[in-house]
Amino acid sequence: xxxxxxxxxxxxxxxxxxxxxxxxxxxxxxxxxxxxxxxxxxxxxxxxxxxxxxxxxxxxxxxxxxxxxxxxxxxxxxxxxxxxxxxxxxxxxxxxxxxxxxxxxxxxxxxxxxxxxxxxxxxxxxxxxxxxxxxxxxxxxxxxxxxxxxxxxxxxxxxxxxxxxxxxxxxxxxxxxxxxxxxxxxxxxxxxxxxxxxxxxxxxxxxxxxxxxxxxxxxxxxxxxxxxxxxxxxxxxxxxxxxxxxxxxxxxxxxxxxxxxxxxxxxxxxxxxxxxxxxxxxxxxxxxxxxxxxxxxxxxxxxxxxxxxxxxxxxxxxxxxxxxxxxxxxxxxxxxxxxxxxxxxxxxxxxxxxxxxxxxxxxxxxxxxxxxxxxxxxx
Amino acid sequence: xxxxxxxxxxxxxxxxxxxxxxxxxxxxxxxxxxxxxxxxxxxxxxxxxxxxxxxxxxxxxxxxxxxxxxxxxxxxxxxxxxxxxxxxxxxxxxxxxxxxxxxxxxxxxxxxxxxxxxxxxxxxxxxxxxxxxxxxxxxxxxxxxxxxxxxxxxxxxxxxxxxxxxxxxxxxxxxxxxxxxxxxxxxxxxxxxxxxxxxxxxxxxxxxxxxxxxxxxxxxxxxxxxxxxxxxxxxxxxxxxxxxxxxxxxxxxxxxxxxxxxxxxxxxxxxxxxxxxxxxxxxxxxxxxxxxxxxxxxxxxxxxxxxxxxxxxxxxxxxxxxxxxxxxxxxxxxxxxxxxxxxxxxxxxxxxxxxxxxxxxxxxxxxxxxxxxxxxxxxxxxxxxxxxxxxxxxxxx
Ligand SMILES: Cc1cc2nc3c(=O)[nH]c(=O)nc-3n(C[C@H](O)[C@H](O)[C@H](O)COP(=O)(O)OP(=O)(O)OC[C@H]3O[C@@H](n4cnc5c(N)ncnc54)[C@H](O)[C@@H]3O)c2cc1C
Ligand SMILES: Cc1cc2nc3c(=O)[nH]c(=O)nc-3n(C[C@H](O)[C@H](O)[C@H](O)COP(=O)(O)OP(=O)(O)OC[C@H]3O[C@@H](n4cnc5c(N)ncnc54)[C@H](O)[C@@H]3O)c2cc1C
Numbered sequence: 001x002x003x004x005x006x007x008x009x010x011x012x013x014x015x016x017x018x019x020x021x022x023x024x025x026x027x028x029x030x031x032x033x034x035x036x037x038x039x040x041x042x043x044x045x046x047x048x049x050x051x052x053x054x055x056x057x058x059x060x061x062x063x064x065x066x067x068x069x070x071x072x073x074x075x076x077x078x079x080x081x082x083x084x085x086x087x088x089x090x091x092x093x094x095x096x097x098x099x100x101x102x103x104x105x106x107x108x109x110x111x112x113x114x115x116x117x118x119x120x121x122x123x124x125x126x127x128x129x130x131x132x133x134x135x136x137x138x139x140x141x142x143x144x145x146x147x148x149x150x151x152x153x154x155x156x157x158x159x160x161x162x163x164x165x166x167x168x169x170x171x172x173x174x175x176x177x178x179x180x181x182x183x184x185x186x187x188x189x190x191x192x193x194x195x196x197x198x199x200x201x202x203x204x205x206x207x208x209x210x211x212x213x214x215x216x217x218x219x220x221x222x223x224x225x226x227x228x229x230x231x232x233x234x235x236x237x238x239x240x241x242x243x244x245x246x247x248x249x250x251x252x253x254x255x256x257x258x259x260x261x262x263x264x265x266x267x268x269x270x271x272x273x274x275x276x277x278x279x280x281x282x283x284x285x286x287x288x289x290x291x292x293x294x295x296x297x298x299x300x301x302x303x304x305x306x307x308x309x310x311x312x313x314x315x316x317x318x319x320x321x322x323x324x325x326x327x328x329x330x331x332x333x334x335x336x337x338x339x340x341x342x343x344x345x346x347x348x349x350x351x352x353x354x355x356x357x358x359x360x361x362x363x364x365x366x367x368x369x370x371x372x373x374x375x376x377x378x379x
Numbered sequence: 380x381x382x383x384x385x386x387x388x389x390x391x392x393x394x395x396x397x398x399x400x401x402x403x404x405x406x407x408x409x410x411x412x413x414x415x416x417x418x419x420x421x422x423x424x425x426x427x428x429x430x431x432x433x434x435x436x437x438x439x440x441x442x443x444x445x446x447x448x449x450x451x452x453x454x455x456x457x458x459x460x461x462x463x464x465x466x467x468x469x470x471x472x473x474x475x476x477x478x479x480x481x482x483x484x485x486x487x488x489x490x491x492x493x494x495x496x497x498x499x500x501x502x503x504x505x506x507x508x509x510x511x512x513x514x515x516x517x518x519x520x521x522x523x524x525x526x527x528x529x530x531x532x533x534x535x536x537x538x539x540x541x542x543x544x545x546x547x548x549x550x551x552x553x554x555x556x557x558x559x560x561x562x563x564x565x566x567x568x569x570x571x572x573x574x575x576x577x578x579x580x581x582x583x584x585x586x587x588x589x590x591x592x593x594x595x596x597x598x599x600x601x602x603x604x605x606x607x608x609x610x611x612x613x614x615x616x617x618x619x620x621x622x623x624x625x626x627x628x629x630x631x632x633x634x635x636x637x638x639x640x641x642x643x644x645x646x647x648x649x650x651x652x653x654x655x656x657x658x659x660x661x662x663x664x665x666x667x668x669x670x671x672x673x674x675x676x677x678x679x680x681x682x683x684x685x686x687x688x689x690x691x692x693x694x695x696x697x698x699x700x701x702x703x704x705x706x707x708x709x710x711x712x713x714x715x716x717x718x719x720x721x722x723x724x725x726x727x728x729x730x731x732x733x734x735x736x737x738x739x740x741x742x743x744x745x746x747x748x749x750x751x752x753x754x755x756x757x758x759x760x761x762x763x764x765x766x767x768x769x770x771x772x773x774x775x776x
């Protein structure tokens with residue numbers, strides 16, 4: 001158990017803080033949004049992030065990574081969350097990087113992990129099929145066809161789907177729609193014939209896409225992991241993503257809290273600063289308590305991955321449920337305490353609220369994770 | 380590390396030999412050992428267990444040996460506590476002396492006072508009560524008016540305290556008194572005296588749970604020797620506040636569901652299955668299941684935060700801001716836990732007495748009522764939130 005940061009980790013956090021504050025402040029997200037940027041993220045900054053070792057943070061040195069581990073990645077994500085930095089950290093590093101690390105064969109690892117670490121490849125995981133996260137229900141089919149497979153189906157909410165150089169597609173190779181077994185992961189070239197990608201513009205101004213697969217041919221060498229046995233890997237990958245995303249949300253929550261607190265000390269009404277009203281003070285103090293609990297849970301969840309503990313699924317659900325709920329609460333309260341100003345596009349609190357909702361809906365919201373936790377615990 | 384392992388082996392062996400088997404069973408509340416001149420031991424093993432632990436100073440493991448404590452380092456104490464938990468040992472002694480007064484004396488008392496009072500606390504010979512609150516001074520504690528006059532060779536105390544837990548059973552009191560009526564915080568002193576002194580009277584008050592643990596306490600011309608003043612005259616507020624920190628830490632622990640968790644009552648999910656029913660191995664009511672999950676998740680998050688705070692303190696990063704929320708969050712969590720138990724058990728948790736309900740069920744009802752005091756005693760939740768707003772968040776008056 002490590003709930004206190006080592007010196008090395010503190011250093012990494014400081015580097016990340018500086019990078020995101022200077023290179024990807026919230027003005028960067030506004031610019032991407034207002035210019036309708038085709039990529040939806042700053043490619044130059046992503047290259048710099050890989051130079052700093054952020055892209056290869058979970059990747060071993062053998063493939064050119066920095067191998068700082070999950071706690072390190074969490075620290076970077078938290079700082080990214082503070083400035084709402086748009087980057088392929090979640091799609092490429094958390095999701096696809098982890099999947100290849102866990103399930104890839106030697107060739108796939110060599111090819112993909114070194115490209116990710118170098119910042120040369122953007123990847124996206126195509127899993128969702130409906131408006132709610134439901135990894136147990138996969139209808140997209142992959143049918144054997146000689147020495148290859150044919151994939152058909154439609155995916156939605158594919159993060160960074162329209163900019164990905166390579167996709168990982170979750171498809172069913174056996175069983176019924178809700179069976180846990182019979183799921184296989186495929187590496188798919190988005191330029192393949194029959195792949196139709198449509199960018200979806202989300203409320204948080206971050207990247208997502210709908211992808212149609214119509215009888216798309218993929219060679220059997222594109223199978224990632226074992227045929228029909230993809231569910232185990234998928235669950236592990238999703239837990240890493242849930243925990244990493246919780247770390248990003250922690251940064252978002254903390255930043256909204258800090259900004260609101262500063263506003264309460266500055267805005268005057270009734271001849272005094274509004275932060276002197278107990279009706280607001282108690283709500284801030286209660287939020288402070290909730291955020292302290294968020295921090296402990298996120299740190300413990302990150303170290304659970306690092307230490308390969310067997311309660312990763314449980315702590316991932318605790319973290320994602322708590323951060324989904326508290327980020328909703330904090331952004332609602334933050335907006336309310338800004339009064340009319342909170343309703344303006346000019347003030348940042350609205351942007352934090354929008355990101356909070358998309359992050360909450362990603363990889364299971366609080367309802368999903370409470371239900372999952374109860375199932376895992378056998379009640 | 381090696382030394383600690385050796386220490387653990389020694390403790391294991393010692394506990395194996397010295398902790399009576401009946402002291403390794405869940406403790407009904409009425410068997411709690413409070414010590415004191417009139418100590419009652421419902422179970423004779425309890426006395427044996429107390430005496431053996433006290434002889435090693437392990438009722439107060441980290442206090443210096445010269446005052447009867449165990450003289451253990453923080454790490455050694457951690458090992459001791461782990462081993463005690465492992466064999467599910469009952470606490471040998473529960474006492475305000477151990478939890479609140481002792482730590483304050485170690486910091487503020489003179490040598491003579493430490494030698495006089497600490498060993499008796501360790502051995503459970505003297506039971507203490509806390510004379511802080513008054514009818515006119517609750518949250519605004521520094522408004523207290525109990526008068527203490529310097530009569531040359533002694534002090535003379537007159538006034539009234541209220542909510543004094545166990546004043547009718549305690550041997551001594553640590554008491555906040557007014558020694559300067561012209562100022563507020565700077566006119567308070569910290570005094571110790573014997574509850575047998577002439578002029579002391581404690582009248583029990585019945586709580587909503589039916590028990591009478593606290594009292595109105597009256598002082599009429601009580602003579603107190605001058606050597607019983609702790610610290611300097613009019614400097615008692617600093618001691619009072621520090622002692623409150625120890626008290627709040629103790630109360631915060633309730634958030635973990637340890638204290639008064641309802642003797643004989645199992646985990647929330649087991650209670651739900653037993654009292655509400657299950658379908659296909661799952662709790663039959665999805666809404667109840669969800670409430671249980673919220674409670675479990677928040678408890679886990681709270682436990683992790685206490686652990687993080689302890690690790691930060693150990694790493695020399697100071698007590699950290701997180702500790703300021705423990706009293707507030709822990710007690711609110713404990714209250715929620717009892718409300719949930721009531722929902723899970725339905726009318727079985729709404730019995731008052733008699734054969735219609737078993738002891739565990741009655742215990743839940745009574746503990747639910749008692750839990751309401753958690754967010755009042757030791758500083759109310761609202762006062763805790765005020766403290767966080769002002770001291771931690773820096774919000775102005
Ligand atoms: C969509 C919209 C439409 C509007 N349309 C109009 C319009 O047509 N015409 C018009 O004149 N105005 C309009 N307003 C302005 C609106 O009336 C004000 O925003 C509102 O009165 C709050 O004032 P404020 O924005 O200055 O917030 P503040 O007064 O600065 O409040 C900030 C925060 O402090 C809290 N607060 C302030 N004082 C206290 C206190 N004493 N105790 C506890 N908490 C306190 C508030 O509740 C709030 O949470 C509109 C506002 C909105 C959002
Ligand atoms: C079970 C139990 C055991 C106790 N044991 C002891 C003991 O052993 N020794 C001892 O000395 N005392 C003891 N107490 C007393 C306890 O410390 C006081 O009850 C407590 O400090 C609150 O004071 P009060 O009851 O006068 O409430 P009040 O101070 O009158 O408070 C009433 C309400 O007003 C709120 N309030 C007050 N001030 C503010 C403010 N500034 N801002 C916002 N809200 C405010 C409070 O939060 C509360 O909700 C015990 C109390 C209980 C319930």
